[in-house]
Amino acid sequence: MPAKFKPTEKLRTRGSTKVVTKHYYLKTTPKEELITYINNGQKPKVKQKCLNELARRGLKVNWVEVGVL
Helix, strand or coil, X not given: CCCEEEEEEEEEXXXXXXXXEEEEEHHHCCHHHHHHHXXXXXXXXXXXXXXXXXXXXXXXXXXXXXXXX
16 A cells, blocks of 8 residues: 555535545655645654655755754
8 A cells, every 4th residue: 555644534525425535645745745744744754754755756855954054
């Protein structure tokens, strides 16, 4: 099974009893969302998953210290 960014959600459509399952796989997550999670996220395990996904896509991450002169 592919790596997930968030847990799966089961959404019920309004006006009916139909349930739709929404999966949050890393491979379908936009690049901007992955980068913002790396900068602002809380969980180190998910941050590493995001870094691995960006590396798989061929993007290189440049670390810059902010506020240090």
